[in-house]
Amino acid sequence: MAQDAYIYDTTRSPRGKGKPDGSLHEVSAVRLSAETLNVLQARTGFDSADVDDVIWGNVSQVGEQGGCLARSAVLCSDLDQSVAGVSVNRFCASGLEAVNMAAGQVMGGQGQGYIAGGVESMSRVPMGSDGGAIAADPTLAMKVCFVPQGISADLIATKYGYSRGMCDEYAVQSQKRAARAQKEGRFSRSVYALKDQNGLGILDHDEMIRGATDMQGLSTLHPSFRDMGETMPGFDRIAIMKYPVLEKIEHVHHAGNSSGIADGAGAVLIGNREFGEKNGLRPRARIRGTARIGTDPTIMLTGPVPVTEKILKMNGMAISDIDLFEVNEAFAAVVLRFQDHFDVDMDKLNVNGGAIAMGHPLGGTGAILLGTLLDEMERSDKETGLATLCIGSGMGVATIIERA
């Protein structure tokens, strides 16, 4: 019964600044999703009848992103109504989780073809607008020592000794790499130009990259989480309840070394061999393995390390078997922790920059990350790649792909 799951293609929207002055602010989450699905179909020409489902990652599932956005996106797109739709929320890894779920369905023989991916219009449906018990329900919040993600990121930096300077250096590198990749057209295989209903262009490139960022510029930025940590309401003390060996939390993260708030969507076409044959498509990659894990919710964002250990073990691999890594740049310390733990060569890690430079449209990022990884594997002729993300409430998700 077990079958291989292949990636036939990926595409993504450009990432817009996730604020009212961002270029994608005028585009609804449903339309952004539908356009992405349409582009994927147009690029590959698959037959809707061969696609079972659209598994669509999305975090803030309220307002226009509510009401099963995945199904709305299908109905708004040119896909046939026979394609179902399901919205999934694994916070920041939703897009990659969608890929993993689709791969699992294909591997388990439950259908031939899937579209997986996700979207977030953070400028239109702000982060946190879906509420969430873990912050507000005292029974849960106190049980798990809840702190917001920024405090967790600063906690990682403090615990593992990543200074403000190290985080800023990483951020500068991300910006430089993203700017170079954009300039050299390394994203052009995946990014489509988003147009309006009249065919007029809205945005055709990631608009948040600041290649000129330098250490001096970053050094002026105020730590974003110091006030909520040290004074009101005092999250640092809660973090220290879990990590009592620390005297205090060093607040090193700020707007310049954390992921940007963004609008964007990404999609991956996944199917078994038969799906490709039927639709005349050559697989670009095989999904070798998927994994997910739960970790301490207070430090929250360390998941990429244990989930990578887990996926390597599940697949009988070593860290040295991976040629390229994409680790979501939610915060600089998250990537530094991954690099530090596995002693990964920086030349293999986030080589085209990441969310610090280009932004992190929560539900979409996982799928975008996988597309970026695959494009780079092809460009630099590498065999095996791993994508992973840290996740709210303490989780990690990972996917290993190899060229087909």
Place this chain on the structure above:
Amino acid sequence: MADFTMTTGDDGVAIITWDCPGKSMNVMSEAGFGALDDCVDAVLEDDAIKGAVITSAKKYFAAGMDLNTLAGWKARGGENPARVIFDGIMQGHNVLRKIELAGMDFKTGKGGKPFAAALPGTALGIGLEISLACHRIFAADNPKAKIGLPEIMVGLFPGGGGTTRMVRKMGVMGASGYLLEGKTLEPAKARAAGMVDEVVPADALPDAARAWVLKAKDADLVKPWDQKGYRMPGGTPYHPAGFMAFAGAVAMVHSKTSGVYPAAQALLAAIYEGALVPFDTALKIEARWFTHVLMNPSSAAMINALFINKGALEKGAARPAHVPDQSVKKIGVLGAGMMGAGIALVAATAGIGVVLIDRTQEAADRGKSCTEHYMDKGIRRKKATPEQKKQVLGLIRATTDFDALRDVDLIVEAVFEDPAIKAEVTKKAEAIIPQDATFATNTSTLPITGLAAASQRRDQFVGMHFFSPVDKMMLVEIIKGRETGAHAVARALDFVRQIGKTPIVVNDARFFYANRCIIPYGGEAHRMVAEGIAPALIENAARHMGMPIGPLQLGDETSVDLAMKIMTATKAAMGNTCPASDGDKVITTLFEAGRLGRKVNAGFYTYDETGRRTGLWPGLADHFAVMEDQPDVTEVQHRLALVQVLEAVHAFEEGVLEDIREGDVGAVLGWGFMPWSGGPFSWLDMLGAEQAVGICEGLAATHGDRFNPPALLKEMAEKGETFYARFTPAAPASA
């Protein structure tokens, strides 16, 4: 006679009067709820009655719930006490809800009968909760009355609908000070805060309420939360503004309490869950959490320590019963340093005359000026008036003249901790004071029997250990020397009662009780530093288990040279029997580096030029390297807690402590020992002697004999006993 009785006037207004027979203050019991329910039914059923005023025949409206009722529910519950407690609480809710709904036909909005609360004085806990169920609250303009819901202070939360009603009235942010901090207000401020509706002169109280009942309109009888379209002020948890308020409140409480107080957590849960459902469901949720808190051993322990046993000690549980009242009119305080000045302050503010003596007039005046500053601060905060300041200062005579002690009832000697100096002033004072005056020496470390050697009348000589700062610390440790008589003990106790503090009485032994327990707390921390345990882990472990400050910070506050002095003195006194400790090296190192603590802005911590702590001194690691692998925080906590607790058990075994209640109350009030635990003995009961012995044996194997379980504890473990079951003196528990 029932707790509530009713009379109806010609105008058709029923007056429901609360008057618990034989009690100075009204408290609510199960029978009380029944009597109130009967009155409410009578009002609602009798067509001739237009409405009702609920008031009190006493000076106070009510002090709160009768804690015996709560304990009774629990005891009666047998296998399932939670069921009995929950049902009991719900029965109370039903009575109050009946008042609130006024018998109105909600379809027509007619037929309701107004209920007004008329509070002649203090209304706390259930007293205010009943009022909150009424349609209008009148309070007499008595500035001494306290109105509020202080339950959280004793390990409970308002469980008679107060939580649900206050949050719906004021929103979570508005109500948080009253619910989470137990803030009480005088009537005028309570009205400004929206807690009561009208403040009227005391003699106009019943008439004002009666008049309102007669003119109340149908709309006045419908609470906002019983109206369509009600919105909670500030928003519910998943309203954008409400979300920030709730998430913020949760984090704030969690961060402030280290998560060790179950009542705070349950209160927040009742607020949060209640905010998401209709009113009656919210009451049920409140009752579930209140039941949960009553079932929690920590709450029972806190009620015992901070309410029942503290109250019993303040009422003279340890006082020799046969000695008549020994209240003092005038005292002499020898030594106008920090302690003497503080003792003069608390005595004068209690209306007691003080002769404050020091070697120079300047020093005596400086001591008196403490009271002046204190009163000035009170005036700035509107807690005192210039007249009161004048009156209080008029009670203190600062002088160098021992002749001024001719008519004092009590001497509190607070000179430098040096036996020779103490002996000198003892002799000098005894030559002048009246024959029946008591001589109390305030010392924290010197044995009383030794100091009494300088006295000509040792039966009148007693130890009195005040804690610093005197005006804030609630405990006074009274120490009986070998020859101290009952009269002196009674005098000391009566004086402590006059100044509104809580006494414990202990026998004379090295460091008495409090210091005997607290000194090893620092000592254990010093050993840990020497072992290479991270100082931050030591400090956090202590704070997270509910100690008010970490042991190293405490070392800085009390000063490193004091620790050095105690260490040297202990070694001198005990000789070879003094257990060796690597921790001594830590103190010696700091001492030699001149890092003497807060007073020199350098110690275990670093300080900025304003004296603010800036962090642990990194240089300590150069002397005592921090280990790569740190121990589990629980082990650190067990060491820091048990090293104190075992001293308490030894003190009890040796008869230094005569009553475990004094051991518990003294620990919580004296040095802030884990208040959630109710004190060392109560904590051991919670843990169970068997488990405690197991932990001690484990620690003794790794860390040394000081953790060997005391014989008494081992015996109790074998027999399956608890301290409170075995040693509780027969004392009535009443609110």
